[in-house]
Amino acid sequence: MKRTIRTAALLVGVIGMLGAQSSLSKIQERTGGVKSAIEQKSTAHETSIADRTKTLEAKIQRLWDRIEKSTRYDYVSYSEDAKKKTKVAFEDGAVTVEVIDSEKNENRQGMLTSINDRIIAVRDDKDAGGDQYLRNQLTEGDMQRARDATKRTIYKAPDGETKVKYTATVPLKKDNMTERARIYYPYVKKFSQKHGISLDLTLSIIEVESAFNPYSDNGIAYGLMQLVPDSASDAAKTALGSKQYISIQQLKAPDLNINLGTALLNQFYTYKAYFEPFRDYQYKHELMGVAGYNCGAPRIRRWIDANRSLLKASDSDFYSALSASLPYETKRYIVKVPERRAKYQALVAAVESGN
Numbered sequence: 187m188k189r190t191i192r193t194a195a196l197l198v199g200v201i202g203m204l205g206a207q208s209s210l211s212k213i214q215e216r217t218g219g220v221k222s223a224i225e226q227k228s229t230a231h232e233t234s235i236a237d238r239t240k241t242l243e244a245k246i247q248r249l250w251d252r253i254e255k256s257t258r259y260d261y262v263s264y265s266e267d268a269k270k271k272t273k274v275a276f277e278d279g280a281v282t283v284e285v286i287d288s289e290k291n292e293n294r295q296g297m298l299t300s301i302n303d304r305i306i307a308v309r310d311d312k313d314a315g316g317d318q319y320l321r322n323q324l325t326e327g328d329m330q331r332a333r334d335a336t337k338r339t340i341y342k343a344p345d346g347e348t349k350v351k352y353t354a355t356v357p358l359k360k361d362n363m364t365e366r367a368r369i370y371y372p373y374v375k376k377f378s379q380k381h382g383i384s385l386d387l388t389l390s391i392i393e394v395e396s397a398f399n400p401y402s403d404n405g406i407a408y409g410l411m412q413l414v415p416d417s418a419s420d421a422a423k424t425a426l427g428s429k430q431y432i433s434i435q436q437l438k439a440p441d442l443n444i445n446l447g448t449a450l451l452n453q454f455y456t457y458k459a460y461f462e463p464f465r466d467y468q469y470k471h472e473l474m475g476v477a478g479y480n481c482g483a484p485r486i487r488r489w490i491d492a493n494r495s496l497l498k499a500s501d502s503d504f505y506s507a508l509s510a511s512l513p514y515e516t517k518r519y520i521v522k523v524p525e526r527r528a529k530y531q532a533l534v535a536a537v538e539s540g541n
Contacts, residue, residue, distance in 0.1 A: 288350070315439050388447070477516055
């Protein structure tokens with residue numbers, strides 16, 4: 187009798203476990219389905235954007251003598267009819283507006299009005315987060331001088347028609363980089379503190395990566411901190427609580443980009459697989475993270491593992507040895523980022539004191 191009872195209890199337990207597993211499987215299926223639907227919707231949205239972009243690019247190729255696209259430091263936008271173009275050169279500090287039409291239909295006053303309208307539009311334009319990214323960087327005097335100095339040129343377009351082009355270039359104020367740093371400072375402070383990264387380091391990295399261009403796009407990495415989608419997805423584990431798909435458009439939202447970028451740095455500095463075991467070597471530890479942000483943390487970790495004795499070398503010897511092993515871009519990167527830190531330490535102090 188006791189054996190029968192134990193057997194029955196065991197069967198009930200097994201059935202209960204199977205039921206729990208079945209419920210868990212259903213939950214996982216539903217969760218996976220929701221995540222899949224979100225990814226599919228995001229992919230469909232990006233496909234739609236890509237299709238519209240291709241249509242516009244086809245028009246641009248027929249009409250313009252010189253085709254320009256957005257880059258790491260430049261944001262280029264065209265009107266829907268592809269006859270008006272605005273380029274914001276964030277690193278060089280200038281806004282260039284161009285308007286074209288067929289020479290036979292030239293309307294000088296109308297084209298000058300279009301030039302003026304696009305200068306005003308870019309001055310007031312807002313990024314994906316709603317921030318006016320050129321706030322306090324274009325003066326009325328410079329804008330008027332640019333309008334007055336508008337250049338007129340003639341060229342033969344690929345579509346076979348002779349075009350007339352009007353061009354006006356407005357310089358940004360000399361302190362434009364600092365102005366943009368102030369615009370994005372609230373996000374930098376919030377997420378740098380959240381992830382344990384020095385504010386001046388985050389600001390220095392953003393300047394080197396994108397010159398505070400929220401639309402930064404080199405075809406591989408995107409946004410203020412130039413994030414690759416795969417790395418952003420990994421960083422989401424720290425920033426958002428779970429690994430998840432991050433679209434290119436999402437990476438151009440300043441708050442999310444900085445959240446993910448500082449989370450990625452946090453992973454480099456705190457994960458045992460990367461540089462956490464070397465945190466006692468303060469200067470070297472930070473240099474590893476900066477280099478890893480540019481060329482990949484696994485590469486730097488492999489170098490460290492093969493050169494452990496250098497951890498006890500002087501900072502200058504360590505720097506020289508690490509630099510000699512790096513690709514050219516990263517060699518420059520580990521010079522440019524530290525060079526900017528003093529400037530941003532001063533900015534952090536000024537902002538925090540209310541200036």
